[in-house]
Amino acid sequence: MAQSKYIRFDWAMKRLLRNKVNFGVLEGLLTTLLGERITIQKLMENSIEDSQDKFSFANMIVTNEKQETFWIEIQNHNEYAYFERTIFDISQCLYNYITSKSNCYKVCKVYSVNIVYFTLGHGTDIVYHGKTEFRGIHNGELLELSPFQKQTFKVNEVSQLYPEYYILKVNDFNRVAKTPLEEWIYYLNTGDVPEGASAPGLEEVKERLKLDRxxxxxxxxxxxxxxxxxxxxxxxxxxxxxxxxxxxxxxxxxxxxxxxxxxxxxxxxxxxxxxxxxxxxxxxxxxxxxxxxxxxxxxxxxx
Structure with a gap:
């Protein structure tokens, strides 16, 4: 395979994507993954990078097309205890949200986006989504919100109140990219943008993340x-x-x-x-x- 012309995402996340002029790349990934237009409002100060290239993560406040506010954490780890690390980081994120006295009180949802560059667990898919649901142990009934709670919380399901997790197992992608999400997975895996890609954010990758820059x-x-x-x-x-x-x-x-x-x-x-x-x-x-x-x-x- 010819050498890629573009900077790998894991490096860009550490050095370049924290710059506001490059937010379009992260916004494109999140828009593609969540299926709605995402705009980054603020990158939080506790975003971290590791000098030994073991991990980095970015916490950010974002809004969607309905002007709803979310807290999103993007993780890029390379370690054994990944599931435990994810729990720790999202718990820390929630703690910061609950104890903050700033406008973070308006955050109504937390997403944890995990980009994995190594073998994690056992499964054949490349993207996994997890959320919290409560079911009766006797009849399997899904616990739902009351009409009053739906009106108060502005959501329809209990799971919408809890963090949601996405795991992108990019190393396991080995086929032609046919969807916008697969185009992103291809770039995350190879550091190259597939020909004819139309996914949001990948044009910004080609413009701003060129090696010759x-x-x-x-x-x-x-x-x-x-x-x-x-x-x-x-x-x-x-x-x-x-x-x-x-x-x-x-x-x-x-x-x-x-x-x-x-x-x-x-x-x-x-x-x-x-x-x-x-x-x-x-x-x-x-x-x-x-x-x-x-x-x-x-x-x-x-x-």
Whole structure:
């Protein structure tokens, strides 16, 4: 594959997309994913980047076409405990929202968008959506809002009050992009924009995220970032293989140890039974044989 002309999203998210003039890229991704026009109003100060290229995330206040306000968190992690990390980050986001004394009180919905560049869980899809629902344990009935709650909260379902999660498993995409969302997945995976792409935000990618717009210093840092990604993936693969090998070795060792213990136990039992037979031939009663061998009366009687 020819080298891409565009900057990868994971790098752009760390260095470029926090600039307001580049918000169109993030807005395009969110518009495509959520199925409604999204406009970023503010990028929150607690957005983080990691110097070792392990993760970055951005918290932002956005509005839709109805001028409803949402809090969206985009995560780009590369680590084992991803599900747990997602729970922690969204909980922290909610804590900041609840305790804030600013206009964040107006936020009515939280989305967690997770862009995953490694194998996560077991599944064949490339985009997963999760939300909170409550169902009766006896009849499976979905718990719904009362008319008063619908009017008060301005939503129709309980799940709309809770955070929603999107997981984009971009590394698993290996087909021709046919939809706007697949065009975005293709870019997130390869760092290139598919020919004829029409998804919102990808025109901004082609305009603002060109490699030839970067200075030599920026390019050097960018290529170090790509090298770090390769090294990190190799380390994770090596650790997994070493873990499997260690587990197999431990399993074999434990199996041998257990076998030796079981063998000794079985040998002692055979010896006890043989002694009991001999004592029984000598005419000792059952109680005396039990005391001498440790066998039960039923075991002695069956000899």
């Amino acid at each position: 970067m200075t030599k210093t920026e390019l050097d840092a960018y290529y170090r970032h790509l090298d770090n990604i390769v090294i990190l993936r190799d380390n994770i693969f090596t650790e997994r293989e070493e873990g499997r090998a260690e587990g197999r070795a431990e399993g074999r060792a434990e199996g041998r140890a257990e076998g030796r213990v079981e063998g000794r136990v079985e040998g002692e039992r055979i010896k006890q039974l043989e002694i009991a037979r001999n004592l029984k031939k000598l005419g000792l009663n059952t109680e005396a044989i039990c005391q001498a061998t440790g066998l039960s009366p039923q075991e002695v009687e069956s000899l």
